[in-house]
Amino acid sequence: xxxxxxxxxxxxxxxxxxxxxxxxxxxxxxxxxxxxxxxxxxxxxxxxxxxxxxxxxxxxxxxxxxxxxxxxxxxxxxxxxxxxxxxxxxxxxxxxxxxxxxxxxxxxxxxxxxxxxxxxxxxxxxxxxxxxxxxxxxxxxxxxxxxxxxxxxxxxxxxxxxxxxxxxxxxxxxxxxxxxxxxxxxxxxxxxxxxxxxxxxxxxxxxxxxxxxxxxxxxxxxxxxxxxxxxxxxxxxxxxxxxxxxxxxxxxxxxxxxxxxxxxxxxxxxxxxxxxxxxxxxxxxxxxxxxxxxxxxxxxxxxxxxxxxxxxxxxxxxxxxxxxxxxxxxxxxxxxxxxxxxxxxxxxxxxxxxxxxxxxxxxxxxxxxxxxxxxxxxxxxxxxxxxxxxxxxxxxxxxxxxxxxxxxxxxxxxxxxxxxxxxxxxxxxxxxxxxxxxxxxxxxxxxxxxxxxxxxxxxxxxxxxxxxxxxxxxxxxxxxxxxxxxxxxxxxxxxxxxxxxxxxxxxxxxxxxxxxxxxxx
Numbered sequence: 001x002x003x004x005x006x007x008x009x010x011x012x013x014x015x016x017x018x019x020x021x022x023x024x025x026x027x028x029x030x031x032x033x034x035x036x037x038x039x040x041x042x043x044x045x046x047x048x049x050x051x052x053x054x055x056x057x058x059x060x061x062x063x064x065x066x067x068x069x070x071x072x073x074x075x076x077x078x079x080x081x082x083x084x085x086x087x088x089x090x091x092x093x094x095x096x097x098x099x100x101x102x103x104x105x106x107x108x109x110x111x112x113x114x115x116x117x118x119x120x121x122x123x124x125x126x127x128x129x130x131x132x133x134x135x136x137x138x139x140x141x142x143x144x145x146x147x148x149x150x151x152x153x154x155x156x157x158x159x160x161x162x163x164x165x166x167x168x169x170x171x172x173x174x175x176x177x178x179x180x181x182x183x184x185x186x187x188x189x190x191x192x193x194x195x196x197x198x199x200x201x202x203x204x205x206x207x208x209x210x211x212x213x214x215x216x217x218x219x220x221x222x223x224x225x226x227x228x229x230x231x232x233x234x235x236x237x238x239x240x241x242x243x244x245x246x247x248x249x250x251x252x253x254x255x256x257x258x259x260x261x262x263x264x265x266x267x268x269x270x271x272x273x274x275x276x277x278x279x280x281x282x283x284x285x286x287x288x289x290x291x292x293x294x295x296x297x298x299x300x301x302x303x304x305x306x307x308x309x310x311x312x313x314x315x316x317x318x319x320x321x322x323x324x325x326x327x328x329x330x331x332x333x334x335x336x337x338x339x340x341x342x343x344x345x346x347x348x349x350x351x352x353x354x355x356x357x358x359x360x361x362x363x364x365x366x367x368x369x370x371x372x373x374x375x376x377x378x379x380x381x382x383x384x385x386x387x388x389x390x391x392x393x394x395x396x397x398x399x400x401x402x403x404x405x406x407x408x409x410x411x412x413x414x415x416x417x418x419x420x421x422x423x424x425x426x427x428x429x430x431x432x433x434x435x436x437x438x439x440x441x442x443x444x445x446x447x448x449x450x451x452x453x454x455x456x457x458x459x460x461x462x463x464x465x466x467x468x469x470x471x472x473x474x475x476x477x478x479x480x481x482x483x484x485x486x487x488x489x490x491x492x493x494x495x496x497x498x499x500x501x502x503x504x505x506x507x508x509x510x511x512x513x514x515x516x517x518x519x520x521x
Contacts, residue, residue, distance in 0.1 A: 033082030037359025040481035041430050041454050044511045045356060047081030047094055050124055054099075054112035056507055061108065063502035065490060066473055068464045071520040072182070073101040073475055073488070074160040076170055077513020079114060081357070084128030090135025090289060091353045095120050096157030096178075097511065098170050098185050101488055101504070104521070108488075108504045115156040115170045115178050116187035134174070135289035135350070149199055150175040150220065151190060158204035159515035164212045164231035167191075171204035173218070173259060193227065194235045200225050204515065205325075207263040209411050215268060215307070219243065219258045226268065226310050239310035244303060246276040246295045255301070256292050257346070262329035262338045263411045268305040269338055269374070271323045274298035275346055294346045296320045302391060304336070304376065314376055314387040322346050324367070327403035330413040336374040339417055339439065341401055343367040361427050366399035369419070371439065398444070399423075400435060402457035402515070406469045406493075415440045416470045418493065420455045423448040430454035430512075434474065436496040445496045452482045454512070460493055461518045470494055473501070475518055479509060486510045 035046055078094020081087055088094060096115040101108060114120060122145065123130050130145040131153050132138060147153055154175035162168045162182060169177040169191060176199060179188040192198035201218025208214050212231025217224055222245065228237040245255045255272035262269040274295040282291040299317035306312035322343040329338035343349055344365040355362040370393055377388025400419035416438060420431035423446065432455060433448035449455060458476030466472065474491040488504040 033085055033087035035082070035087060035357070035359050039359065039361050039429065040452075041428055041479070042356055042359050042361070043481065043484070044454075044479055044486075044509055045081065045091070045359070047511050048079050048097070050080045050083070050095065050114055050120070052112070052114070054110060054508070054510070056110045057107070059108045059110060059507075060505045061502055062505065063490075063500060065103065065108070065502045065504070066463075069103050069461065069473060069475070069490065070105070071103060071461075071518055073099075073103070073459070073516055073518045074162065074168065074182075075099045075101070075477065075513050075516030076156075076158060076160050077511060077515075078155070078157045079112075079511050080120075081511075083123055084126075086129050086138075087357070088133055088136045089287075089354055089357060090133070090350065091357055092157075092289075093133035093136050093155065094157055094511070095155045096170050096172070097513070098160060098180060099510065099513070099516075100182075100185055110506055111185055112510060113180075113185035113187075115180065117154050117156050117178060118151065118190075119153055119155065132287055135287050135354075137285055137287040137290065139285065141285060150201060151199060154178070157514070160517055161206055161208070161214075162517065162519050163214070163233045165233050167233060171202065171206070173203040173205070174201055174220075176200075177202050193229065193233070194238075197225070197227075197235065197238060200240075202227070203259070203261075205260040207261070207410055208407070209263075210408050215263050217258070217261060217268070217270070219255075224258075224270075226305065228307075237310065241310075241313075243272065244301045244315050245272060246274050246298045259324045260326050260340075262326040262340070263307075264329040264331040264336050264338070265411055266307055266331050266333065267329070267336055268307060269326075269329055269336060270303040270305075271318075271321065271340065272301040272303055273322050273346070274300060274320050289350060292346065294322075296345060302374065304374065304387075314389060316374070316387055316389045316391055318391050318393070320345070321370075322349065325401065325403055327417045328405040328410060328412075328414050330411065334376065336376070337372070338374075339369065339371050339403065341367045341403055341419075342370045342395075343401075356429055361429055364399070364422070364425065364427065364429070366422060367401045369396040369398060369400055369403070369417075369437065370394070371396075396437075398435060399425075399431075401431070404457065404459050406460045406462065406472065408462060409469050414469060416493075418458060418460060418474055418496075420457060420476070421446060425451060431456070434458060434491060434496055436493065447491070447496050447499050449478065452480060454479045454481070455489075456512060457515060458489070458491070459516060459518050461520070464520070476516070477510075477513065478503075479512070484509055 079097025
């Protein structure tokens, strides 16, 4: 069992011993559940036991933090990978660990807590897995807990959102948002946005415009729900409708996996990859992910929705493409411009994620940037048929993921996109650098940490008082496989190639996460 409270970073000697002990205990925990690796960059995928509560103050700062960087960087990701000698089979399955990095006048503090979902509490009490996960099923599931709703298997592990009313949420695309205390990260419970939307899925990629307006979606059983929510958390509009999608076993089923979307001034845009859900396999005991079928001969459907009227929808088609993440979008009424990252087909992605979960490297299959222009024509009904229009796509070949933009330009015309990137990594897993792309000029700027570091998503934090897009800092996490510690790095977003202004070191490591947000003090 890992220690509930870790040694504070101020005692650097003892902190180093605590970090080594943490690593050794995690190695033992992982080995007991079938995880072993000779790849040092995969060590954080061992995960933790679920009993940890991290609180480290006076963190060591390498370099100099900007004086204007004040606030909290919240981050979410899979933190628990094994219980009772069993291990999740897919990275997406791990129970959510939310971190809070507080940047204040007195230094930097790090806190982390597991989200106490209904699933997490039941399994912690039992000391074993009781419910299936997105990519993991158990052959004796009939002897464990039954699944009656999506929230029974909600792991709250993907992202975070803090509303204008001060409420903080841990997000997972398949179920409800979980409210957390923004100060101590204690779990308060499931959030129902309204009585008629209780239990409806609320995706982990809400889009928040500069005025605080929130747009989001959820998908379930071939249906899509759309949300427009005020900055204070009040539902202004919602709509539920059937998704266009492929056929599996003779049944028309909407795209079975929709992770993200783009929002422009007038439209919501979804790229619905040709993924069907084999209900026979699901009923036969396969996991949700194991029941998904990649239908590469089918098109990816481009669903465009009018923000002013959710019933006004266009459906266009493009060649099959797997997309997890978008950067941003804008439109002039007739044309929509947006960027996204195209991933390899779903079976390739899943095989790689399964391999790393047992500590094995695999041949890298990288995601690459794309830039799309959609010219809308006439609609056909309310989304039931194909619409007229044109799609043009420009491609780039850099190995990237997790695109971000300046939060002040969400749903507006923009110029700058930022990504973690892989530069000459060979067979090594993960990203080792940061990339800034000026999409107007095509200019690219990069910085590489080298192959001992794995870099995660970095968000843009605007400089106080600035107005120009890109005037700010890039803030995100990384892991140094030689030091066996995690860190937060801060870059000048306008001078990425100059390297980090500062790195803030934890006295321990944390598992790799997915997404985060910064909220200024």
